[in-house]
Amino acid sequence: MDKAEQEKPFLIVGTGTETVAPGLHILRGQGQSFVAETDAGLVVIDAGPGGPVTQGMIDAVRQLSNAPLHALCYSHGHVGYNSGVPMWLAHAAQRGDAPPRVIAHRNVLRRQARYRETEALQHRMAEIQFNRPASFFDRRLTMHAPTETFDDRLHIGQGDSRIELRWAPSETDDAIALWSPSQRVLYGGAALIDSIPNIGTPFRTMRDTVRWADTLDALAALGARKAVREFGATLEGEEQVRHVLTHTARALRWLRAEVVRLMNEGFNERGVLARIRFPDELFGVEWMKPTYGDPGYIVRDIYRSENGWWDRNPTSLHPEAPETIGRAVAEAITDKRGVIAHACSLAKEGRWQLALHVIDLLAIAEGDAPEIAEARSLKAEWLRERARQVPSYVSRNLYRVGADMIEQGTQGRFGIH
Known part of the structure; x- marks a missing residue:
């Protein structure tokens, strides 16, 4: 990825608005935000990442309505989605309107505290996961505390324009959904996307698979006629909405049951990953494609939820430093x-992953010996080949960033080998 490509905004889905029902609109920015016109004023879900993107969101809203902004709401606590809060507050002030409410689920406060404590780590992880240059996120991942929080539900407005904010724990434990009872329109936020649920992302803390399934079942029970996703096309019709949500929940519950079955048979994490097979009837549908996450990621998260960190190899209980091990093995x-x-013969056969396992016997060693340098070069080349084979956006980036770091000699700084 060249510098120009790296500087493009990430997770931006476009510009403008799309009306899904009278007074209810998709607002495109970082993911698909949402606008509800209520008798109390406008309610906007997610302020966007700031800069030109948020300004475009503000301009798009003003093409819809001149009503004051009543509330900004956080769809979830991932930082970039609401870095643009100050711009909306400034916009309200310039209009002479009262400051809008800034609403989030109660758990956002705990998440923001954790992110402040681990700021450098969060920025490094984001650089690698989204394949961005060093310090790219230092000026982008700014946090703004909500002015009020809620636990389970919060109602805004009266009559037909009344909306409900509902706790919808899924990708995060602070995610919310918006529900319009009179029009039976659901905005699912982070709980509802157009690919397999984003559970088990390599850099992130655990996400509860069954809780996400519970949330999808609860949202399906609302009987929505339309469901707007954070990413992807709107689901149309009560039958389609219920089918997609309950199917996804069923697939997540199947994963949990199957991983537990294999754990009970005595397999460790790699053993489970090697044996599990994902049935097409559950995972072959359009909305379960691994375009961002991957079913193997979910397997790992479920495994970690019931196991400690040990890989069942006694050698790894009290290991030497990675560089010491690499040197001794070499x-x-x-x-x-x-x-x-x-390793090269395996690569020629197209067995790229096995070739990587073999070349690691030398590639993770320190030093500039010719064989070590060649092993590193081959590993970088094969990582890029693996990146071309996997559909997951996250996996592709991790392979490519790993290759870049090997060639730049910077992998040790990030603990990557």
Whole structure:
């Protein structure tokens, strides 16, 4: 990815608005935000990432209505979605309107406290996950505390324009949905996307698979005629909405049951991953494609939820430093050319993943010996090949960033090998 490509906004789905029902609109920005026209004023879900994107969102809203902004609401606590809050507040002040309410689920406060404590880590993880240059997120991931929070439900407005904010724990434990009872329109936010649920992302804390399924079942029970997703096309018709939500919930429950079955048979994490098969009837449908996450990621999260960190190899209980291990393994291999030749033969057969396992015997070692340098170069090349094979956006980026760091000699700074 060149510098121009890296500087493009990420997760931006376009500009403008789309009306889904009278007074209810999709607002495009970082993901699909939402606008509800209520008798109390406008309610906007997500302020956007700031800068030109948020300004475009504000301009788009003003094409819809001149009503005052009553509330800004956080769809969930991931930072970039609401970095643009100050711009909306300034806009309200310029109009002479009262400051809008800034509403979030109570758990957002705890998330923001954690993000402040681990700020450098959060920025590094985001750089790698989204394949961005160093310090890209230092000026983008700004946090703004809500002025009020709620636990389960919050009602805004009266009569036919009344809306409900509902706790919808899913990708995060602070996610919310918006429900219009009179028009039976649902905005699902982070709980409802057009790919397999984003559980088990390699850099993130655990996300509860069954709780996400519970949320989808609860949203399905509302009987929505339309459901707006954070990413992807709007679901149309009560039958389609219920089918997509309950199908996704059923697939998540199947994953939980199958991983537990294999754990009960005694398999460790890699053993479970090697044996699990994802049935097409559950995972072959359009809205379960692994375009961002991956079913294997979910398997890992479920496994971690019932296990400790140990991989069942006693050697790993009290390990030496990675660089010390790499050096000792490389020194122990007297036929380094043989290791490289065997790894290359696997690569020629198209067995890229197995080739990576073999080349790691040398590639993670320190030093500039010719065989070590060649092993690193081959690993970088094969990581890029693996990136071309996987559909998951996150996996592709991790492969590509890993290759870049190997070639730049910066992998140690990020703990990547």
